[in-house]
Structures are given as C-alpha cells and as structure tokens.
Amino acid sequence: MNWTVWGAVLATAAGCYGLKLAGLSLPERVLARPLVRKVAALMPIALLAALAATETFSTGRTLVIDARAAGLAFAVVALILRAPFLVVVIGAAAVTAGLRGLGWG
C-alpha cells in the first residue's frame, strides 16, 4: 500500500517536472494554438471545482451533505471577505469540527 503511494508521489513528481521543463524547452508554436491555450486555462478551473465539490459532498460512492458543507459555506464567506488562505482552511475545519462536536454530521 505504502509502495503504491510512493509510486504515485514519484510519478506525479516526474510528470510535473517534465511538464515544466517542456514549457521552457519546446518551440512556442506547439503550445500557442488558441484552442490549446483555452484548454490550458480552463482545465485548472474544472478540476479544482470538481475536487472542491467531491471532497465536500461525497463519501466513497455516496453523495452526502454533512458538517463539511458548513465548512465549505464558511470558506465561501471567508473568500468573499478576502480572508487569507490559512483562515479559510482552518476556519472551515473548525466549523466542521465544532458541528461534529455538537453531534451533527
């Protein structure tokens, strides 16, 4: 199990470095096509949105609304108020932990 995680860590590391080096090394025309640029700009948005949603509203293969949803709601308000990253993350954890302490979710 641990070796699987190491495999993922090293594959991610090698792949991420390769992607960075490719950008510095490849001729510009390869990545300069408008559609390729749009895909590159939109992919992080789609993935981060999907990750935020599934991390909050699912457990395994089940869709759930539990104390994590309140944590995410806190995060939305904190981000609108331009709170720093750490406040957003710790606040979301604290709200969730607090509700669980009260016996919900």
Next chain:
Amino acid sequence: MVRNAAGVGVAVGTYGVSYGALATSSGLTIAQACALSVLAFTGGSQFALVGVLGAGGSAVSGTATALLLGARNSFYGLRLAPVLNVRGLRRLFAAQLVIDETTAMTIAQDDPRAARLAFWSTGVAVFVFWNVATLLGAVGAHALGDPKKLGLDAAVGAAFLALLWPRLRGRTAWITAAVAVVVALGLVPVLTPGVPVLIAGIVTVAVVAPLAREPVA
C-alpha cells in the same frame, strides 16, 4: 524586489502548512508529503494527489488529476522562456521553479533584468518556505491526532475552493466550474472515487473550450 520575493514566500508558506497537514491526514507519511513538495513543487497538483488518495481514489487517478492540473506550468514555461533565456544546467534548475507565483512576479516586471531577478528570487524564496512549511504542517498534523475530529477532511474542500477562487473571473470561468461540479457529483455514485473528478475535468473542458469566445489568460 528581494523583499517582495520573501513576502510571496511567507504567503506561500501558509499554503505549505495546510498542504503538509492535509497530506499526512490523507494517509501520506511525513517523508512522502515532503518528497512531493521538493520534487513536484507545484501546490495545486500536490493538493489534488493527496485529496484523491485521501478520498479513497486510486494512485492512477490521483496522479492523472495532478498531472492535468500541472499542465498549466508548461504554458507558464512557454511565456517565461524568452525572458529567462536559460540553457543547459540552468534550464534544468529554472524548470523546477516554473509555478504560479514565479510566473506572476516575473511577467509583472518591465525590463528583462528585473524579470530574471524576480524569477530567481521568488523561486528560491517560495521553494524554501514551501518545503519548510510542508514539514511543519506534516509533523504538526501527525501530532494532533484524529483528522476527522479536527475537521481536516472539510479543510481539503475549502483548500480547493481557495485555489479556485482567484481563477473565477468572467462568465466562461463560472460556467466551467458549474458544469464540472454537476458532472463530478453526478458521476460519484457510479464510479470509483477519484475518477469522477478526472472525467469532469476532461468532459467539461472538451465541451466549454471550443464554445468559449472570450480570450482566456
């Protein structure tokens, strides 16, 4: 300039503490959390890998999500290459420092000399702060105990939202995010954890990108 770089480094350090804490609470060892910060050194992809693994996703879907997210660094490299003008060994070092923060600081400069100074000073500062912070976060969370009791599972979702937030500018960005959320949650009941995110990313971009008319950065 160097003071700005240190400022960015400190700010990034706060992400690093969160990443280190969430990585170990997702089941990575402290060594694995730190190795990823040194070797991958790109926050979004690192959060993605530990998020998918922590949610019970496979190593393959976690890695694939991390790499799709890391592909943006290729485009940063493309923009930085003419400014940095690095060859050989220097290019190999420079490549590792091609991330959101160094790109933003570098392209904000007017002349090439200042741009190169911004790149290297920001890159080194962020690398140092990111890795020290990862270690602190990983060791700290390890000492704190049960991650669920501390609400750290909710912190993962909040972290992704915080990474997404500055990118949500313009109609196309909002539509992309909304479609991805619907597709991902729709697929949760039918697919192994981790795979819905991957498919949501690919399907959403495949549908939205050709239709998007406004130029995207």
